[in-house]
Amino acid sequence: MIPVLNQLLKTKLVVKCFKRHVTLSPLSGNKFILRKMENNKPKIIFVLGAPGAGKGTQCEKIVNSFGFKHLSAGDLLREERAREGSQFGSLIEDCITNGKIVPVEITCSLLENAIIKTNQETGNNKFLIDGFPRNEDNLQGWQRQMSEKVDFLFVLFFECSQDKCVERCLKRGQAGSGRTDDNMESLKKRFDTYMNDTMAIINHYRGLGKVRQIFANEDPETVFKSVKNALTEAQEQKLF
Numbered sequence: 001m002i003p004v005l006n007q008l009l010k011t012k013l014v015v016k017c018f019k020r021h022v023t024l025s026p027l028s029g030n031k032f033i034l035r036k037m038e039n040n041k042p043k044i045i046f047v048l049g050a051p052g053a054g055k056g057t058q059c060e061k062i063v064n065s066f067g068f069k070h071l072s073a074g075d076l077l078r079e080e081r082a083r084e085g086s087q088f089g090s091l092i093e094d095c096i097t098n099g100k101i102v103p104v105e106i107t108c109s110l111l112e113n114a115i116i117k118t119n120q121e122t123g124n125n126k127f128l129i130d131g132f133p134r135n136e137d138n139l140q141g142w143q144r145q146m147s148e149k150v151d152f153l154f155v156l157f158f159e160c161s162q163d164k165c166v167e168r169c170l171k172r173g174q175a176g177s178g179r180t181d182d183n184m185e186s187l188k189k190r191f192d193t194y195m196n197d198t199m200a201i202i203n204h205y206r207g208l209g210k211v212r213q214i215f216a217n218e219d220p221e222t223v224f225k226s227v228k229n230a231l232t233e234a235q236e237q238k239l240f
């Protein structure tokens with residue numbers, strides 16, 4: 001067995017595979033046992049859908065039922081905007097009000113910091129990243145900075161009609177969300193960005209077979225039934 005292994009280990013590909021997935025632990029004598037290495041990289045689900053599709057609402061339910069940590073890119077950006085001394089405050093404000101997407105270097109660093117902090121403080125290693133990646137710049141930046149450091153699972157895509165989304169955002173604004181973009185003028189621009197930029201990202205992942213799509217027009221509990229089915233299936237496939 002050992003000479004055969006030694007021979008195999010001489011090929012570069014096998015060595016690479018071995019180092020990544022398997023460890024050789026010595027037993028007594030000259031016997032060894034192969035052990036599968038635990039993959040401790042953070043597991044990531046991207047949550048996408050139009051403004052008001054119900055991403056945040058459903059993420060909260062997923063947190064309670066499946067133990068993920070919810071990281072909303074929009075919330076992290078709003079926090080950074082409000083942070084005293086932030087050098088990005090006015091840039092973020094301009095983007096949010098005009099429905100534009102903040103440069104990825106800012107958003108990706110906020111996300112990475114939040115992942116590390118959560119992991120250190122709570123040990124939780126499963127993340128819902130809500131509202132990201134929203135355009136090509138987001139996607140490329142993530143690939144550069146994060147793709148090697150995480151285990152990306154799939155995109156959870158909330159598909160909801162524009163009428164419903166607009167109605168929900170306006171209602172959220174009237175109910176006192178305090179958001180500077182829950183008004184018709186900003187919403188128009190947010191939807192342009194969604195149709196022109198974010199849909200292309202969703203289609204990119206669809207082409208890779210990495211989209212789990214949820215019909216999100218119904219009430220929150222009905223939508224969550226579909227979410228639960230999708231996540232239970234992923235759990236049964238041992239994705240997390």
Ligand SMILES: Nc1ncnc2c1ncn2[C@@H]1O[C@H](COP(=O)(O)OP(=O)(O)O)[C@@H](O)[C@H]1O
Pocket residue numbers: 049050051052053054055056057058168169171172216217218219220221223
């Ligand atoms: N399925 C639903 N039906 C009706 N209203 C909803 C539904 N899901 C969310 N809402 C409400 O619509 C607004 C937008 O939902 P939210 O989860 O914040 O969406 P997103 O994160 O996609 O912008 C919130 O006020 C929320 O309470």
Ligand SMILES: Nc1ccn([C@H]2C[C@H](O)[C@@H](COP(=O)(O)OP(=O)(O)O)O2)c(=O)n1
Pocket residue numbers: 049050051052055072073074075077095096099100101102103107130131132133134138181190
């Ligand atoms: N990846 C992201 C996510 C959000 N933003 C900015 C621009 C978005 O219109 C706002 C609000 O995003 P958020 O995800 O909170 O809200 P909606 O899904 O649009 O309701 O934040 C961004 O620039 N880049």
